[in-house]
């Protein structure tokens with residue numbers, strides 16, 4: 023089977039951007055930008071987040087292209103890191119310096135690379151395992167800047183975005199992805215299934231975005247409230263949770279990124295389930311059908 027490298031890379035990048043837009047459009051999300059409000063963010067809007075997501079298509083396409091048919095290696099890790107940093111620059115240019123999708127570039131960038139390496143295996147387990155392998159190679163060109171994440175990782179000993187990827191995205195594989203599949207199986211709407219997946223992430227993730235804004239108290243509050251909301255199946259509670267998060271300045275940005283990554287992997291999962299030997303036209307058609 024011959025797969026056109028350009029078409030493949032463009033298709034995978036479109037799926038990544040589409041997943042970011044799906045995360046953004048999901049409403050109501052506690053503390054996050056959605057169709058209804060800008061959550062606990064004074065410097066973000068729905069339009070800005072949309073523009074930010076669109077600005078990342080080139081980075082994802084370049085990552086897929088450069089990874090195509092290769093094996094995970096130190097040099098590939100550093101090549102995709104450089105593209106990831108270009109993606110961050112493109113994002114900051116569009117948002118005038120506001121961090122909208124840095125965590126998403128990291129997670130979706132690694133997953134995009136993992137999908138593209140080797141001969142194109144679309145099993146979700148294999149993809150997260152390869153992404154973890156890539157993330158564990160050192161990035162020797164990484165500038166030693168102090169970030170919100172690095173500060174709280176040092177202070178509270180949590181994993182952060184880097185650890186999550188290096189461990190093969192356990193919060194996706196053990197929490198949000200099974201929750202998405204289970205929620206669909208009980209016949210609730212797709213929107214509610216996605217809200218369940220988001221709540222399950224907020225209930226379990228040590229989100230450095232929450233930690234740096236409000237410390238361990240805010241993180242514990244967010245986890246407990248999300249778990250309680252999930253247990254009731256009362257989606258009206260999400261509006262109250264949104265108000266609570268906004269008044270406490272809580273933004274589960276890391277969970278939002280991992281939800282986008284979950285939706286991205288789900289698209290790959292649907293393709294994988296449907297057909298083992300895809301050619302590029304089948305892949306393209308299936309991607310179009312799944313977005």
Ligand SMILES: CC(C)(COP(=O)(O)OP(=O)(O)OC[C@H]1O[C@@H](n2cnc3c(N)ncnc32)[C@H](O[C@H]2O[C@H](COP(=O)(O)OP(=O)(O)OP(=O)(O)O)[C@@H](O)[C@H]2O)[C@@H]1O)[C@@H](O)C(=O)NCCC(=O)NCCS
Pocket residue numbers: 102103104105106107121122123124125126127128129130131132161164169170171172181182183184186227228229230231234235273275276277279280
């Ligand atoms: C390894 C990097 C991810 C850098 O990580 P680090 O932790 O040092 O950096 P941060 O700048 O804090 O960014 C990490 C972002 O990851 C998201 N996140 C948080 N917790 C988790 C988690 N447990 N698992 C997964 N992901 C997580 C989160 O992103 C979202 O929040 C962002 C807003 O955050 P922040 O800037 O703190 O925003 P505000 O609170 O509004 O800030 P103030 O203005 O008020 O101060 C938002 O963007 C969401 O995306 C974290 O922010 C990685 O960046 C790196 O090394 N990149 C180099 C390139 C590379 O190697 N790429 C690989 C291939 S693409």
Ligand SMILES: Nc1ncnc2[nH]cnc12
Pocket residue numbers: 045046053054055056061063066071122123126273275276278279
């Ligand atoms: N919807 C959203 N709102 C705020 N921060 C985010 N980071 C990623 N998605 C986000």
